[in-house]
Amino acid sequence: MIESGELSTYLHRIDALTTEDYDQIKDITKKHWKSNDSRKLCFTRSCRKPFSLIDRPHHCRRCGEVFCFNCVKYQRKLNKLANPDPDGKSYKVCFSCYEEGKVTEGVQRSWLSDFRQFRVAGQNNRWALANGQQTKSRRSRLNLETECQRLIQGFKNNITRSEVKRTLQEMRGMVTKPDWQKSAIWIQENMSSKCGTCSSEFNLLRSKCSCTVCGMVVCKSCSSKDLLVFIPDEDDYAEPELVIIKIVGCPAVEPEVSLQLRVCGPCRDLLETKQVATYQRSQISTTDNDFLTKLLRLHEKFHGVEEKINVHLPEYELIVSSLNNNSRGGDGQNGKSNMKTLAKAQEDLADYLTEHVTSTQQLKRLKPETNTQSNIFKCYIKSKCDYYMENMSRFRRLGKQLSQTSPPEVLEFIQRIMNKDAIISGHVYIRQLIYETINLCGKYHLDEHLPKLLMVAEERIEKDVSSCLQLDEEDYDQHEELVQEMIKSQMKHHKLIRTSRTMEKKQGVVHVKSIMLLRCVEVLKQMLLQLQLKTTNKSFSETKASINNAIQKIESIPCR
Template structure:
């Protein structure tokens, strides 16, 4: 049975514009370190007051007077009377839904499209789709599918077979009348799961008492459900009804069934008249998302477009590189979040427990590390999103693909940053204040420690390259004040924890020596260095430094509490501005 609430605010009319997606991506970068954004909500899409004398609700049309005032919907920008806009939702500064945003007034219709957005936040991914479904089916081994989801033809063949089964089954449900089709779908929803929705690997209800995704035991509250693609038994947290089978509204053929993932590539901008939503586990959803990318690229090659072939190849090369990087970070986030949750659940600390016991200290260090890892992964995700703003599409197919990448990425960030913050709140409620202080102290120490190491390594790499390629130490002089500030704040942090600072610095020096030998932050191309000489190396270092300094700054803000390391945060922010000015002076294009 079709349900309108599957089309959330990311598919509303005010977000389909490319500039709006770009504004949202920029907003994520600017406000990532805060729990709630302090930026004011945009009013750029508001309808001017003088253009409306009556309420925009067609069922109301109340005339505005001195008593009946005008009220703007913060989502769509239209003007309504007080009765038709007596609702509030949490929105981001770009007027998109955000569960941690501030409360603003939308009108009733916009409110209704978001009634179920609070569901299924805690969706965790235990393994990739191929590490469970394919191995269970016996078609491939673990080593054959590990990290090769997009490249393995057996994976694509299996997914195609399952999707074809669902499409054929849905096509059999379609009648010549859309009204009859809707009635049949409604009646079938009371008759259990139809046979055409069951995969060849369908797990019987008695096959497992635990979810195949998160391994939690099924209960009266945590009911078991089936993924319609792989047939696995999963819970609501590890699945969603985001697999859409539909007939395009513009299609003259009522049996022309298509499929898509909600808020992903090729998803219709509005709910089709003839459609059905099927439950899919998070692993299958990830695999199907990759398949949609591959299909879009193949379709583009088959369509005759009025652009040069080299332009199309460049577009797909750029968007594929970003998509693959984002997918890699998504996998890390979805792997780290369940570990973080498990660590919180296993704390088991009472207010009378000694903080110095080895078990508690190990738990504190593990929690601190996971908290840092997740913060860094989400920061990297936001920074990896930024290049999407610079990609230009040449036709409607490319534009739709690009907007779907942006839309899906923004939704992923909002979903997972909310899960992460809710877990931190749960941690605060689960442990005594003194233990929570110890955890945050460990996080703060690692935050300023990482900042100092990266800044120090950046200076050392620049000095090495400047001596090798004979250019001035200008950039090192610009970075040096930031290094000094972070050193002072690191020293204060280590000393406050009653740790040996001299020993700590010796450990850092040893680590930096290893980093300079094995893991450089800036790696100029050997080919371009031989062709262009020292000028290329210098300009490349400036360009790369701007990205690195921004990343170091965002990670420090995301890791540490807002009142800590203000000197380093200010120095990094100022350093980023100076490097950006140096880059612009040389007219370097990213």
């Protein structure tokens, strides 16, 4: 049974990345705190102390659960969104949050003990080589996959469906071992006096046998004829298979064309482990595959964005340092060039961080089906939220450093470029959304309420675009022509709303309407995030409110 309450705590971290204005929070957020009324006992399983007038409930600032006083005596440095941050303030947390992902920045440790362990291991290894005491080296040279293929291929080439020929081959095998049943490191039986597994002396009562997988000479007690090579009965042309009998994954009835071979205990254990793992993988349900496939698809998207952030953030840091040096005294032309470069770098980083947090929001759509999936999902959410917060904090610190060291005219120049690019980008996005929704509404005979809502927000954005262009003395009509050409290209190659033909056949117009509403909300939220990251709080306040209002109205529209 999946612990939904614990998973919801992790999903809250995704919401906290976008629903709260980081700069406006005066103290650590409390939105994820559990209600005292819903918790009558301390959340720590080993404690479970009931709350009373004396033993009051206390919240862990990190996870929001309710504990007794003794169970929240630990402290960690957290930022305003309750995430671990070396530059944050110390808050009381529970033991689990204290132990979770300890901050290692600035921590020192001695490697002397590790070095000594490696040195002793190396000395023992050299001594063993010199004295011939490495008994496990022979098995370490064994390639299990290659030996299994040898047996399968040999069986395929030498075994037939003729009962007479099979009997003759079995009788020949009693006299001499066929070459295809001998491993690459085969040991002659007459050269061994002891069992390779239990080291017992061979005698008249303890006879010698050879493992067909590894070639080791063993006694009958340490081996068995549990290795089955066979051709499935249901398909005469199927490839031979190799299994351990009496284990999941083996045929229920012995196939007509089959052969049982001797295998030693260690090889049997290895093959059994492999066979069980293969069987378990084959039994994974379709929902498991769906969840993991969707998570992998998102992971590839995250990987691409994080690679860009990892490259551009250090470059941005260098540009900030360079601009600070130029502001103290340098060539004016170079300084202006650096300012334009900085504005472009700042804008790119804001776009990448917005794309990252938007992808993080998509994690909420995934639904883990098992506890294992839930644990993987929680760790993945934590890693992505922590990555975003860490890089966003660094991005904000560089912004503050820039504002403290640069002249006002430099900051004004950079912000003007950022404002114009952000509002024009938003204008293109919302105009494309309007065209695509009008097209879909006409095609599927839907009510045009959605594009009309978007038009209200676009009118507000157009006013801000016009103001920015007038400030830079640019022609608005020329801008409109460029926007139209860009949207025409985007709608041809990069549509914002894509419906699924399969889902259309199953759900019809309901699918089209739901995907329209979903994508409109996602794109508008991405626009709002870009404006919040690229512009100041006072800039485009009416546009931001208009977009936020549109999001709320679209979310209230029923899908049916």
